[in-house]
Amino acid sequence: MSNRAGCVAAGHLAGLLAGLLIVLAAPGVAQASSVGAARAAACTASAGPYQKQVEKHLGLPVDGQQSTADCEAIAAFQREHGIEPADGTADLHTYRAVMWQQALAEGGAIKGCPDTDGVVVCIDENRQVLWVEDAGRVAFEPVPARTGKPGYGTRTGWFEIFERVEEFWSDLYDGPMPFAQFFSGGQALHASYRPIFEDPGSHGCVNLRYDDAKALWGKLKLGDEVYVWGTRTGD
Structure with a gap:
């Protein structure tokens, strides 16, 4: 490859990188990327000891296996009820919140x-x-x-x-x-x-x-x- 050809390829790559940076700098895209990264970072937890019970309460597939969707749903439930860390683990604290919600749903019965x-x-x-x-x-x-x-x-x-x-x-x-x-x-x-x-x-x-x-x-x-x-x- 000639020096000139190499310069053209490098210039083209530089242009692509610049365009990519501009797109990522756009507020909506940057925010979506940040939220996605945060979710990925927060939802790497494995199945907790109360996985099936929490899955059933949240209307998730009841298989006792932790999926990304399970983790995100459990983490959202934890945030809603002030449970820390809200990492998506179906732990005892989360199960207590589930038991309260179930008691509440029973109402007069x-x-x-x-x-x-x-x-x-x-x-x-x-x-x-x-x-x-x-x-x-x-x-x-x-x-x-x-x-x-x-x-x-x-x-x-x-x-x-x-x-x-x-x-x-x-x-x-x-x-x-x-x-x-x-x-x-x-x-x-x-x-x-x-x-x-x-x-x-x-x-x-x-x-x-x-x-x-x-x-x-x-x-x-x-x-x-x-x-x-x-x-x-x-x-």
Whole structure:
């Protein structure tokens, strides 16, 4: 190849590269490329321990195998519910969010809490959800909850709310317990500032998201019953 021919080929290649850079610099293309790269980077996780359960809930093919589409759908679900890292792994934290969503979908048909003539706070430790029934009807829809970690288990059985303190401070654990409603010794329903689905569990209290605890505060009174059953999975 002559020097001239080589120069022409190099010039042509330079032109192609310049054109490519211009295209990639276009806002829409650059953004799409960036989003695509971010998704590819975030969704390389393998199947998690709750893969099939999460796939079923999200309407994905239930095969227990992690595909890119599965990973992206799970990661989107995690972002929606504030689960970190939102990497597409079907882990226990994600499964807890799924269990809450399923309880919510059951509506008035939700099971597990004995019917009474009055108000009862229903706390299902198996699914880590809380709701309220009034004369057997759901009066406060299921919300995610976090019960006691190993060694600090939330007591199970029947209780009554015996004290309510809107702005309580725990001297024992040196921390706030907004909208605290005590039902068994030092164990209370109260707001938590931590992400609700994460570990570890509480020191025995029933933690709720701030807005849920605030709404529950307006629904209950002294003497209302509390029924706790099941076992928390995880730390």
